[in-house]
Amino acid sequence: MWNQHQKLTASDGAAGDYFGYSVAISDGYIIVGAFRDDDKRINAGAAYIYTNFRDEELNYSEISVTPSAYDFGETETNTTLETTLTISNTGTGDLSLDTITITGTDASDFTITTDNCSGQTLSPEAECTVTVAFSPTSP
Numbered sequence: 847m848w849n850q851h852q853k854l855t856a857s858d859g860a861a862g863d864y865f866g867y868s869v870a871i872s873d874g875y876i877i878v879g880a881f882r883d884d885d886k887r888i889n890a891g892a893a894y895i896y897t898n899f900r901d902e903e904l905n906y907s908e909i910s911v912t913p914s915a916y917d918f919g920e921t922e923t924n925t926t927l928e929t930t931l932t933i934s935n936t937g938t939g940d941l942s943l944d945t946i947t948i949t950g951t952d953a954s955d956f957t958i959t960t961d962n963c964s965g966q967t968l969s970p971e972a973e974c975t976v977t978v979a980f981s982p983t984s985p
Contacts, residue, residue, distance in 0.1 A: 856880060856894055863892070907968075908937035918980040926981040928959060933976065935968040942967045946976050955982045 854876065856865045860883075868879035876896040883892035895906060912932045921927055935941035945964045948956045960977035968974060 854878060854894075854896055856883075856892075858883075865894075906937045907935055907939050907941035907970075909941060910934045910936045921980060921982055923982055923985055926979050928977055928979045930960075930975050930977045932973050933963050933968070934973040935970055938970050940967050940969055941972075943974075948978070952982075956980055 856863065859865050863880040863883045865880040866878055867881050870877045874897055878894045879891065880894065881891040912934065916929050918927050943963050943966050946958060946961055948958065957979045958976060959979045963974040963976050966974055
C-alpha cells in the first residue's frame with residue numbers, strides 16, 4: 847500500500863499544461879511530463895525532474911536544444927532546406943542520448959541528414975549537432 851508523503855507540482859505550472867500526462871520513476875528520480883507546457887513556445891512541452899537527494903548530492907543532466915524552434919517558412923514543393931540543431935548538456939551530470947528521431951505532423955517531410963548525437967553521452971557543458979532537412983512533398 848502506498849501513502850502520499852509529498853505532492854509534486856510544476857514550479858511554473860498553468861492550466862492546460864497536462865502536467866502528469868507521463869511519469870517515469872527510477873533510481874530515486876521522478877520525471878513528470880507536461881506535453882503542452884507553453885513556457886518556451888506554444889505546446890513545446892516540459893519535463894520536471896524530482897529527486898529525494900539533497901542538493902549537494904544531486905548530479906543531473908539537463909538538455910538544451912538551440913534553436914528551440916525553427917521555421918523553414920514558405921518552401922516550394924520538392925525544394926530542400928536544412929538547419930543544424932545543437933544539443934547541449936546544461937546540467938551537472940552526464941546526459942545519455944539514445945536515438946534522435948522525427949515525429950509529429952508531416953514528419954515524412956523531414957529527414958535527419960547528419961546525426962552526431964545518437965548514442966552519445968554528453969558530459970556537463972558538452973554538445974553535439976543534428977542537421978535536419980525539410981523537403982515538402984505537397985503544398
